[in-house]
Every structure is written in C-alpha cells, then in structure tokens.
Amino acid sequence: MVSTDTLIDFFLETREHTEAICSPLEIEDYVVQPIIDVSPPKWHLGHTTWFFEEFILKTYDKSYQIFDEDFSFVFNSYYETVGKRVVRSDRGNLSRPSVKKVYEYRNYVTQAMNKLLESNNEQTLLEVLEIGIHHEKQHQELLLTDIKYILGNNPLLPKYSDTFEEFTIEKDAQQWIGMSEGIYEIGHDSADFCFDNELGKHKVYLHKYQISNKLITNAEYIEFIKAEGYKRFDLWHAAGWDWVQQNNVNAPLYWHEIDGIWHYYNLNGLSEVDLQAPVTHISYFEAFAFAQYKECRLPTEFEWEAAQNLFNWGQRWEWTESAYLPYPNYKKADGALGEYNGKFMVNQKVLRGSSVATPINHARHTYRNFFPTDLKWQFTGIRLAK
Amino acid sequence: MVSTDTLIDFFLETREHTEAICSPLEIEDYVVQPIIDVSPPKWHLGHTTWFFEEFILKTYDKSYQIFDEDFSFVFNSYYETVGKRVVRSDRGNLSRPSVKKVYEYRNYVTQAMNKLLESNNEQTLLEVLEIGIHHEKQHQELLLTDIKYILGNNPLLPKYSDTFEEFTIEKDAQQWIGMSEGIYEIGHDSADFCFDNELGKHKVYLHKYQISNKLITNAEYIEFIKAEGYKRFDLWHAAGWDWVQQNNVNAPLYWHEIDGIWHYYNLNGLSEVDLQAPVTHISYFEAFAFAQYKECRLPTEFEWEAAQNLFNWGQRWEWTESAYLPYPNYKKADGALGEYNGKFMVNQKVLRGSSVATPINHARHTYRNFFPTDLKWQFTGIRLAK
Amino acid sequence: MVSTDTLIDFFLETREHTEAICSPLEIEDYVVQPIIDVSPPKWHLGHTTWFFEEFILKTYDKSYQIFDEDFSFVFNSYYETVGKRVVRSDRGNLSRPSVKKVYEYRNYVTQAMNKLLESNNEQTLLEVLEIGIHHEKQHQELLLTDIKYILGNNPLLPKYSDTFEEFTIEKDAQQWIGMSEGIYEIGHDSADFCFDNELGKHKVYLHKYQISNKLITNAEYIEFIKAEGYKRFDLWHAAGWDWVQQNNVNAPLYWHEIDGIWHYYNLNGLSEVDLQAPVTHISYFEAFAFAQYKECRLPTEFEWEAAQNLFNWGQRWEWTESAYLPYPNYKKADGALGEYNGKFMVNQKVLRGSSVATPINHARHTYRNFFPTDLKWQFTGIRLAK
Amino acid sequence: MVSTDTLIDFFLETREHTEAICSPLEIEDYVVQPIIDVSPPKWHLGHTTWFFEEFILKTYDKSYQIFDEDFSFVFNSYYETVGKRVVRSDRGNLSRPSVKKVYEYRNYVTQAMNKLLESNNEQTLLEVLEIGIHHEKQHQELLLTDIKYILGNNPLLPKYSDTFEEFTIEKDAQQWIGMSEGIYEIGHDSADFCFDNELGKHKVYLHKYQISNKLITNAEYIEFIKAEGYKRFDLWHAAGWDWVQQNNVNAPLYWHEIDGIWHYYNLNGLSEVDLQAPVTHISYFEAFAFAQYKECRLPTEFEWEAAQNLFNWGQRWEWTESAYLPYPNYKKADGALGEYNGKFMVNQKVLRGSSVATPINHARHTYRNFFPTDLKWQFTGIRLAK
C-alpha cells in the first residue's frame, strides 16, 4: 500500500480532477438524465462525496457534523445497507440541491477529510480511503461518458471541448499473436490497489488460440455495415437480433449518416468518422456479430489477460466473451462495501483494458469492467481472437 | 377588440409577468420534467416566444432574422403543421439551450415584436397577437403548476415563495341554488377575446337542478377519506377504480400523512392542511367519487355557466360532468392555429371557472378548460350539483 | 312488461339461440382470447349462465344447489360486489372448465330456472329475469364479433359460416335530411324493456342540422384511403393521430391489400371488399377523421335519435360525436346490478342503432351502446351530419 | 452411431411417447399459453412434426406432398432461416389448426418418414433424424412442464395424473465430496449422440472444492423462507432483488400457504409440501440466494461434471454458477440447424443433470441445459458447493 502522504495527495488530486472534468459544463448540463444508465453530473459530484462522508467521516471523525441529512438519501446509489435512496430513474427529476450547493458539499467534505487525515492514520481508514478514491476515479470515467451522452443527444450537438483526443490511429498492420496451450495465472496479487473482483489469483487452462494485435477500426466496421451485417440474423444471438429489431440499430451510438457519409458526434462536436480510428460505442451484441461476420470470435477475459503484454491496449474497453462471474474463492466484503461488485455478477459481460476516458493511474491489466450486453455509451471496442 | 396601444401594453406586460413568475427559480429548476404532463419552465419561456416568432415575425416582418434555426424544432409543441418537434417526454433531457440563451431569445423576440407593432397595425396581425398573448397567459398558469410539481416532488420540498396565497377560506354556509327548467344561452358572444372553443353561442335545454354555492373544503374531503372513500369501488367509475388501484391513490396530490395528521406541500412549503380551504389537486375520478359519496353529482358545464353569476368562483378549476366536445357550428381555424383546441376534443373533461394560478384578466365565465380524467397537478376543485 | 309466459318463452329461446351461435365452432375456438377486449366463447356461455344463478337462483330458489362453487369466480365479470373474479386478461388462459362442462352448467341452470319460473312469478324476480335475458342477448352480439376476431386473426382464416349476411347494399342516392331547430324529447318511456341508461326521458334543444339518409360505403372509404386520409394529421384528433402512428393503422380491421386490391375477412371467409357495402370495423377515431375529410361531422346521439325514423338503420352501430354520459336524473341501481352501466360513463363514445350481429328484438331507437374510441371489432359504421 | 433399425424404432417409439404424454388432456388444454415461456401442447405436437417435414421429408423425399403449406408458418419456432413464424406470444391465440388436424399431421408425417426410412439410409439423413428425435425428446420434457403450468395455474387446479412421481426422497445424510485441484477433461467425446454445445472435449483447471452429495430439500428451503431469506437483500444479486420486489416472490412456483402450512400443486393435484423431497421450481436467483444464506455457493458446470459420478443426480435440473457460453472451438452448424444452440449463448445459466420430466435415455452427464435466471417452471433444484 502507498504511503499516507501519497494517499492524501492522491485524494486531493482526485477530488480536483473530478471538478476539472466538469469545468466546461453549463449549470443546466449538470441536471439531466436522458436515459436511465446516464446519471446527471451533479449526482456524480454528490455521490462520490457522500461515499467519504458515509464510510469515513461518520465512522472515524467523532466531531463531524453532517452537511445535510437529506443528502444521504439523494446521493446514495446502490447501497441498500445504508438506507433509502432515490431510485435511479428519478435522478434527472431533481433540480435541488443546486449545483452550487453540491460544490459546497464537496468542499465541506474535502476539507473535513483533509483535517481528519492529518491526525488519523488508522489502517482501516486508509483502506476505505483508497477504495473511495478509486470509486471516485470510476465515476470520473462515467462523468465523461455521461456528459458525452447528454450533449451528444441534444439536438444542438454542443461540443464539450476543443481538444479532447478520443483516439490515436491504429496504424500497425494486422497480426495474429499465437498463444500456446497450458496453464496461466489470472488475477491480481501485488500490493497495489485492486477491487475485490480481481482478487483470488488462480490458474486457468487455456487451449491454443490467436489474438489480434490491434483493435477493429471504423473502416472495418463500415465494411460490416455495408455487408448488411445488421440485417443478417445468422450473425447475431437471438437476444441480440431482437434488440436490433426493436431499436432499429444500424450503427454505433452517435453515428449519423449525412448525404451518404458517416459522421459522428464526439466530444469536440460533429465530424466525419475517422476511418483509421478504433470503432467505439458498440454493444456486446454488435461486437459478437462483427466477430461472427469475420469468422472469428471475441477473446475470453482469461485469454485477454494472458496475452495483454503482447499488444497495446487502453483506447477502448474491449468486450470479451466472458460472463462476469466470481473468481474461485471470491468473498464479498461485509456490510455496505460488500455491495460494490458481487451483486452485479449475473447477466453482464466482462470488458478488459481501459479507455481514453479512464483516468490516469486507474488502468490495470487485471481490472474487470462489466456491463450489460446492450449498452453502448462507454468507449467500448473490439479485439478479435480465433 | 381592444385598441392597438392597449394591446401592445398588454403584450409587454404579459411578457414581463411570465418572467416575474420565474424570478424565484434556481437555474436548475428551469430544466427538469418529472412527469410527462409537466414541462420544464425553460421550455414554457421558449415556447411562448416561439409562438410570436413563428406566427407573427416570420409572416409580417420581412426584415426579421430568425434567432436560431434550431429553436423552432426545440420549442414547437403540438403544431404538426410547422415541422418536427421535440417529443414531449424528451423536453426534460435538454440541457441546452441554456436558460441564459432562452432569456436572450425572449428579449430578442419581444424587441422585434415591439418594433414591428410600432409600424404595423394590420387587423390579421393584431388578431394573432391577441391569441399569442392569451396563449402566453395560459402558459403562465402552467408555469406555476409545473413549478409546484417540480419543487413539490423534490425530496427537499423547497418553497417557491413566502407569500403566495393558494386559497381564501370558504366561509359561507352551504346553500343550494335552485335553477329552473328551460332554455339557456351558452357560449361567448361579446367583442372581447375568447378562444375558438367558446364560440357559437347556442341554446341548451336544462332540467330543474340545484347547484352548491360553495366549493368542497379539505374538511369535507378528509371525511370522505376517513369514510374509506378510496376503498369503496361502488363510488367509482370502473376506469377510476383501476386508476386508484394501480397508483395506490389515497389522497389529493401533495398530501402527506405525518403522525396521523394530513399535511400538504404548497408553494410556501410544507404545512398542515387547512380544513377550511377548498380542496384541490384532485382528479376528475376523485371529484366524481366524492360526489357519489355525497349522493350528489358534478354539474354539467352548461349548468355551471347558467348559474355562475349566482355564486363565487375563481379559486379552483371546477371539474364538470361534461365531456370536452365542440359546440354546435364549431369550426376549426385553418392551418397551424387550427390545432389549438379542436384536436383535443376527445376523452377529456371540461373544467369551468379559474384558479388562484390563473393570471389576472384571463378568467371568463365562458372559458372552457379541459384535462384528462386522471390528472391532479392543476388547482382543481369540486362544486356539487343535484 | 310482457306476460310471464312470454317471458319464459323468451328466456328459453334466448338460451337456445346463444348455443346456436356457437354451433359451427370447434372446441378449440371456445378457449382463446387473442386480445383483451375479445372474450373466449366459453366464457360468454358461462358468464350469461352465472348471471341467472347469481341474481335469481341464489336469491329466489331456496332449494337450489350451486353447480360448482368455483364458477362464480371464473365467470363473474365486472361485478365487484359479488366477489373475486378472473381478471379479464386471464380468461384466455383457462383451459378448464371444459366446454362440455360449461354446457352442462348451462343446461343445469336453464332447467333450474325453468322449474323455478313455473312456480314463482314475483315481480322483482321477473324484472331481474328480463335484465338477464337482455344481458344474454348483448353477449350474443359479442359472441359473434368475438368469434369473428378469433377466426379472422388466425393465419388460416377459417370461415364461420357459408350464409351469414354481413350487409345489404346501400343503394339509395345520397340525401341530406333537414331537421329544424327546437326542443326534442330523448330517452325511453314505453312499458317495454330498456336498460337504465336509456331512462329519464328528457328534453334537449337542437339547432338546425342535416343528417345523411345512408351509411358511408366501402367505396367512399377507399377514396379516403387513396386520398392519404391516414397520413393527414389535420383530419385527426391528437389522440387519434398517436393511435394511428403507434399501431400503423391504414385500413378497417380485417382488411388486407392483396396485389393492390382490398380484400377483407368476413364470416364467410376471405373475399374482395364489396364497394357498395357499408364500411365497418372502423374506430371512432377513423369515423371522426373520415367526417373531417368530407368536411362534415358525426351526429350527436340526440340528433340521431330525433331523426332516426326518417332513415334506415340497423346494419352498423353508428358512431356518434356524443360522449357516453348519464341522462338527467339518471340513477344507478342498488347493489351489483348497479354496476351494469353507470360505471362505464367516462371516456367512451355512444353508438346508436344496431348491427347485423344484433339479435332480433334487441334493437331500439333509444338504445345507447358505447365503446372506447380505438376499438374496431364491433360492426361499427359511419353516418354523416352537418 | 446406433444402427438404422434401432434408430427407426427409436423414432417410432419417440413419436408414440409424445402422444402418450398428452393422453390425459382435454382438447381445451392443448390450446392455451398462459405465459410466453409455456407453449400450447398442440404447438409442441405440431412443431416436433414440422421439424421432420422441414429438415428431412422436404429434402430427402422427392415425392413428398406437404401436408399443409400454412403449417410451416404456424409450427416454425426460432428458425429464422426457413421463413416467417408465428411470434411466440401469439401461439396461445390460435384455435386452428384443431387438435384433431394436428394429430392427422403427426400421423401423416410419421408414416411418410417410416416409408422413407425403409428405402433411404443416407448418413446425412440419419444424422438429422437423430437430431430430430432428440429434439422431440426435449419437447417431451417441455410438454410436461408446460402442462403442469397450464393446469397448475388454473383456479380449479385439475390434476394431470394419479401416478406421476415427482420425486424420490433424499434420504442420504449430508456429506461434502472433496475434489482435488488439477486439470479435468470436460465435454462429450463418445460416438453416442450429443448436441453441438457439448462437443469440443477440452481441459479445464479446477481449484480444490467440495460438492454436496445431495439436493436441497423442501425442509431446508422452508427454513430459508422462515429466516426471511426473501427479505434480506444482501443474499441476492441486484437483478435478483429487483425481480423479487417486482414480482412479490416469496416461495417456489406452485406453492400456496394455506392456514400456515405450505402446500403445492403437483401433477397429482394439490397436497402438502413433502419436507424430504428435493425442492423444485426455483429460479437461478433463488438458488443463488439460498446458497448465500448457507454461506456456500453453486458449483460451476465444470465442477459438476468433474464430480458427477460421485453422487446421484437426475431428479432435478441443477442450477450452476456457469453462464451458458461456447466451449473452446465450438462451431455453429451451417444453415437452420445452426440456430439450435449457439444463438442462445448469452445471458443464460447452465443447468446440469436431468429431471423427473426428462425422457428415459435422454440424460447425459455432459448435457448442457440452459435457461434465463428468472424462470421457475422447469423441475429445477439446488446442489451446493464450497
């Protein structure tokens, strides 16, 4: 574990960075929730703050005065253990507390934490602190993807930034990295931080496989669209095919066909699709169908982890064929923190790597991200295996 | 018709009053749409402005420069004739245009109108202007009721004002006004403004009836609740009973039972229910069931209009038993303005009178308000007949 | 009121006729409920029988043994007063009781009634008996329209009969019957049977109007389709337009366009649409839009009743512009029979006349039929007014 | 592969057995579809027949006359490749073809097959024949569970049989079978029949684990109910908890609490729950929550297969923790048969073993059954691991 001072710096820096992400927003942008999966930025700001108040200040700081009794109700998320919460679909209906008040709350809690940490170095406190920081970093990524959704679904298509780099070009030639059959070790085992779902280093047996050195590009994805990939049911899971029909899906999220040319909304506004960029904002269903089209498949998360030091990753969360399941000997933490990961281990798919929206220092080769099979608003991507 | 100068004053005063209604709001309050029937205040501000731009400036002011081409799309409402519109359930997902921008839009259009009216007195223009003013007045009432909903459904229950009077006490003793059988004249026929649905003065034959001199109070309504009125299916329409079951309805909107005492949220915050106040925020279904409970009925809109000069009205929109239907010889206006009223003449009930939220000078004894049978967020009330 | 003997004959004849309607069915046809508004024929058979058991035998026949305690639960309909009922959407999931058992139930109750009526002539009994007979006659019409729906929505399009006449040709030339302004008497007042919603003969004041001598034909309706009537939102109510969009409505129910020619399923199977037949299976929304297209309107139920002896009617239930509301002095009956009509008096439209599916002797010029605005499976039709 | 003659016998015997399963039914029971997952027995009879017509007779028998062109449309299921199909939620609305006609269809196809098989022994034909037989056997199990649902959800609770044995008592003492860490071989590799999802024998690495020698009994499950297992959110997946709340789940399917004593509907009618019987009709969500309550877990399908010869199985389909995913090197078959398994490999859980409803000779230790996590109508059960 890192030193206390480093951890305090890390804490303060993380708090600041969250606010930096929001700096280009208008007040109105903080409030809306266009779909259930996207939370209002205001909520992210309050919720990450509430985490420190609930799990640290209330427990470790006897003199702490709660900022506002109602906030625990408003900014609680999935933690059934600690009381009533605003149902997720209602978050976008709350005009109050105001953005100003939420920033006051942030400031109040950050100061209280700072003061507490000067005098209290208990190991258990530091452990929760570390979780809280990483929790806030996760929400930093969600903030960016939620902001993109809020702006990218507004008919005025306002831009977020002039300089956000959504990709670097995939310029390597296609190669297949061959991996030999045998036993591999999977999971986290250094002293560094990780979430509980990565623990339990264990062996898996992998059969011979090949994995691509690069991500699928927009050019390749457009080829799939042109080949009527969205109309060939044989490429899809039954559930994926129903999803395509019901939602008239015919392209990645944010794509618009204008006079026969594919454009997309990105954080810098509307522009033509860059053909050499790695495709993004596709669901697992689409990633799977694309792989079928290429007569390949998606790697399992184990294949991905075993091979990951042989290719570049970090631009896109890479869909894997693996369902999100507990590792052998996985143990849910006690109490509210136990709700963090374990209770989502059903009907979701693992994504590996990280994305352009992932905060610095938050990526790990053992990190297990997970989403339902129909969601597209994260910076997802495709790497093939066979 | 009023004189041109008076009309210009009326226009400017109306524009100002709309903004005065919004002056206590935080920017965040302008944005949300907690249920489909409640529009964001920002939208009301833009939509009433768009009306003048679309139906007057674009037609009568050759030199007019449209403020923003996209606004016609964003602020159009039910006017299918004039192009695409943001579907009603999406209004609350739009963080842009910002509130500031919407006020600029208002100001821009008000100025342009002002300038145009100095030089152009065409009769047709003035007629549309008058409709536009009354249209904005209607939205003033909606603004207030929508703001009440937005704040009154926020878990923090913020108040809108310290001084808004939601009622005066109903202190007259209950009396039954007897009306004799015969032919009555119904409908508007003065030179003053009215909406097209009031036109077509015509005769109706009414049978002998009695109508109450006063509105039902909260005390009387609580008696209905205590008598298990919400559990006696024989008092309800079949559709009303289904609605009660599915929504667990057991009191007027905004009512909370706290330690056995009924409270309500009102524009001044949470307080105990005033027993002498006229009950409000009840649906037609509830008004009907209450009347059944009292072994009375609701008046028809014709009975109401024929007797209205014999009692006080104006605190609550009074549910009538009449369905909202065209008067004999009703004629829809041509073009987009024809969408104003006629197309809603099905499956709605007429409400007569006006409410504490109705702008001054906007009430008329021939005014026909209308809403579906399950809506409660207007300042509705109950007057019995038999 | 008719004599006791006549009433007994009427009862037996009605019971027999219900079964005659079902005689062409396969057992399987008795069971299904393809949409919520269509009940399985088996249910109609049991429900009309249960009415006599519940409201007559249980009360007037002390020695009566209930056929099966569970049937009251299965065959009850909207009568909340007399206990639990199978929710309407579940009727089609009940394979038991078997059709054979239901016929045994019918027979058992018919015999018990017959025996009771030999010895008991109480006036109150006879009154309920008369209601029960007319109730069964109403269900005879529903049986036919429900059977048409069940067979007409089966991909095999089996026919019901070789000889059922769904129409006679409308061969009179179009004429407009002029009616003068004044007071008219509306409602039932003979000694003959009527439902409670027809009672309360009363005066209405009608303004001058004209009403068509004939029903709209399929030829005229096809002209409306060809003129893009289903695509012109200005012809529709807002609610009607939404309904058209959401359900892709583009023709009457049972119509199929095959190689550019309109066909329809009728009780004799699939055939080309007869151009001279009166159009049927259209919703109120469509009737209204058609009238708008013709720059006419639908008559009110009062206009219809005042003029009805001047034209032929009886082929189609004629949509009127009137909402289904109580007549002045309407009084709901006490107890379960009070649920018969009154509780549906909201958000429905009145239809007048009768149809080719209406049993003989069941039509009256004061009869008030009613349905929601979007239903099409009855033999509905259009008569214009202006 | 088995010999041709044996296969023909197997075919005829299977055809007969399907009909024997249906012999206690009333005609009405063949028609209904109370929930989307339950198909009408009539449909199973036709669908299994259509399989032979579509994939064998049409291809291999040049002189074959199709029984009825429409049946391919009515009895097709998920095979998008071979044309339009009746959507699953509509199956219960089809009264035609009649049950009699469906039996004629069965007989016609069985005869045609019998005749064809006398003269044609092509290997490819025999391979599809074998699939068709096993397909029909799968539907035999579904027939039984669907019939149970149809009768068990009828308010009259009719019994199916007097003699169907739904269980044998779990009388062994609880023991934990210890399995050592290492590489195990998984998947089918004999010459016997298996489905494509079992192919691809491959190695997996298992860590040390223990698996129970017996299934969870009703007594143990009642203990979980009494311990408020359905009210402790910490035992459930987030999705499982939502499911419990939304559906008010509080017991296995078919259970009724009568005067404080748990009863269940079984194929012999209603009776008290047998405490020593293995619990059944629980969803994966419930199996998981129960395991959490016991501080154990469900085995993976690999753990189950590796240990299966050390315990008795066959009474209940045993929920595993494994998601239904392709084995390494899994290859979808070409054409319509390729739709058989692969397209369901997402968001479902694997069940292992077999149940009292599984036809004789249809169980295999490599068999991979699969269902969504919320379904309860199969004879599912719980075996714990740790």
Ligand SMILES: [Fe+3]
């Ligand atoms: Fe969180």
Ligand SMILES: [Fe+3]
């Ligand atoms: Fe408006």
Ligand SMILES: [Fe+3]
């Ligand atoms: Fe009835």
Ligand SMILES: [Fe+3]
């Ligand atoms: Fe099948």
